[in-house]
Amino acid sequence: MTAAAKFIVVEGLEGAGKSSAIALIKQYLQQSGRQVVCTREPGGTPLAESLRTLVKQVQTSEVVAPQTELLLMYAARMQLLCNVIKPALAQGKWVLADRHDMSSRAYQGGGRQLDEAFIDQLRTAVLGDLRPDLTLYLDIDPAIGLERARQRGELDRIEQEQLAFFQRTRQKYLQIAATEPNIVVIDAGQTLEQVQQSITAALHKALG
Structure with missing residues (x-):
């Protein structure tokens, strides 16, 4: 990884406005001359x-076990890391991700209430010492976010x-954000303009 390459992640519940935030961040980075590779999780490779x-x-036809869900998430993450994220960073490109490991910790660890030690073992095996340089967590009341998601279409x-x-x-997201310095909480319940201003301010502070 070159000194200039950074890994930026956008996190949040359904309806938090991640897509709009990613579009803004991508534009911000490209305007400063940085090459940007955008990814999403789960996904990002065939x-x-x-x-x-x-x-x-x-x-x-069957119930998906929470542990199965978690393992599928990490399988997809490993594929994305090996084929997209790590190669891009090694080439000096900035990676902008729609979700990453914090999602698994929040959704499967918090929402599904899976054993944190089990999740930590998977994190270590899959990620090694790779961590995002900056994570923007878009925080929103779940009831508001879900209503926004319903308005988009079928859930x-x-x-x-x-x-x-x-x-x-959400509680797990906030708990993680309170203990890790590279995570910035953005109030996604604000107006779109206010959210964009908060994101831009966070980028200025973190990236210079």
Whole structure:
């Protein structure tokens, strides 16, 4: 990885506005002359996109075990890391990701209430010492975020979970953000203009 290459992640619940935030950050980085590679999780490679479909599609024939869901997430993440993220960083390109490891810790660790030691073992095996240089967590009330998601169209398997699931997920997101210095919490309940100003300010502070 060159000294200039950075790994930036955008996190948040459904309806938090990640797509708009990523578009803004991409423009910000490109205007300063940086090469940017955009990814998403789960997904980002042909195989990882197939795993994304498995994770998100509504299952009628069987129940997806929470541990299976977690393992599929990390399988997709490993594929993306090996084939996209690490090669891009090694070439001096900036990587801008729609979700990364914090999602698994929040959704499967918080929402699904899976054992944190089990998740940590997977994190170590898959990520090694790779960590994002900056994570912007877009924080929103789950009820508001889910209503926004419903207005976008049909909900996927995870989006159909009960509100309590997303409340636990949000709580875990905030818990993680409070203990890790490279995570910036953005109030996604503000107006779009205010959210964009907050994101730009965070980028200025973190990147100079």
